[in-house]
Amino acid sequence: MRRVYAVLAGLMLFAVVAQFYFAAVGAFDKPQEDGSYALHGMTGMIIPVISLLATVAAAVARAPGRLIGLTVLPLGLVVVQVLIIAVGGLLDDSAGNTSPGSLAILGLHAINGLAVMAVSGMVFRQARLFSKGVAAAPGETARVR
Template sequence: MRRVFAGLATLLVLVIVVQFFLAASAAFDTAPKDESFQPHRSLGYVIFLFAVVLTIVAALARMPGRLIGMTGLVAGLTVGQVVIRELAKAFDGTGDTSTTAGQVVFGLHAVNALIILAVAGTVAWRSRALPGSAVTGRPAGAARVSGPAQPTS
């Protein structure tokens, strides 16, 4: 189950990277903003659901509490993305984020996205470092030796 979690956590990081790509490609699209950012917005909701499911998987796999919390933090920060977007709209008043106050608040959207990527990357990295979740680098069948080193003859 830990290997499944590690694989899903890595997949989450890749999906978040795709999210950055969709945001960048939409920013340079000539189509109207609502139309060009629709794939980015849709994938954001998928990331939220994926993070919630991954948190449940982490709990079922009996991952360390800190790892479960960090996985839940990804879901919480994703909700924060929607809150930031709505706050930016409120500062503008027209629903467009073209005013200075709206732009400053909406800039937090990108900063929060970087935090999401960092937390998800940390979850993936730590989950792969756990015993039983990845290859340890020892040859197959090698016994784990503990205690003082044995002298060689």
């Protein structure tokens, strides 16, 4: 089960990297259309599912509690991504155009995306160590069991 956990953690990191790629594809699509960010949106729905599956695998494999908590964190951060978009949209002007306030909020979407990337990278690193029998809580020195 440790190996399954490591594979799922790797898939989660891959999905996050793909998410950034698809965001860039949407940003550079000309002309901008409703479907410009379709792949970005679909990948955004996959990341929480993989995070949840990896969390279950980590628990079944008896990973340290902190590592299990870290593994579910991308799911929570994706929820924050959705909230950022919703709050930013509420601050649009009456014509539906972005306002300085909505842009300030919407810019947090990229910063939170970097947090998703960082956490996913840490989870993958720790899952690989755990699958090899090396136990380390995030921020601690690894030790061989």
